Amino acid sequence: MAAIIWLIAGIALAAAEALTGDFFLLMLAGGALATAGISAITDFPVWADAIVFGLVSLVLVLGVRPILLRRFASPPALATNAAALTGKSAVVLEQVAANEGQVKLGGEVWTARPLDESEVYAPGTTVTVMEIDGATAVVWRGP
Known part of the structure; x- marks a missing residue:
């Protein structure tokens, strides 16, 4: 029983x-x-x-x-929108300096500035997106 x-x-x-x-x-x-x-x-x-x-x-x-x-457990959330762009490669279209520059990122043209404001990247340079600050990609050429 x-x-x-x-x-x-x-x-x-x-x-x-x-x-x-x-x-x-x-x-x-x-x-x-x-x-x-x-x-x-x-x-x-x-x-x-x-x-x-x-x-x-x-x-x-x-x-x-x-x-x-x-x-x-639920899978980690996928980064979307601007957060998904961090870590992606971009190509410099116009010289990127402290107050100017454009990069081509994921098929779109973005305003860009270098992570280290003392650096300048020439057109054609491949850079990495470190963060998105508003509508500006903060980029770094890397080692």
Whole structure:
């Protein structure tokens, strides 16, 4: 009889996990199902079943849950718009100096200035976009 109660509890906890998606209730469901199996095979008293449930659930929460959370975590957000341009290569169209310059970046012409304002980049130089400051690409020729 105790095995059936543990089985029902395990199924209920697994169903409740569908509402949360945090993998915590699923680990408790695993503990309840393991306890149902042990209880069906053995004739342990209820307090021993509770200890089995606690130990199996603890092992699942501390051992399996972190792995599942890493595996099913949402992917990192993709950079979009101007943030996606950082790190891209650009070609200097007009001399880039502290207060002037244009680069071709991703098929578009952008106003540009050097990262180090003492540097000047000649047309045709390939540079890397370090950041986007408003509508200006801050570029660097690199080492």
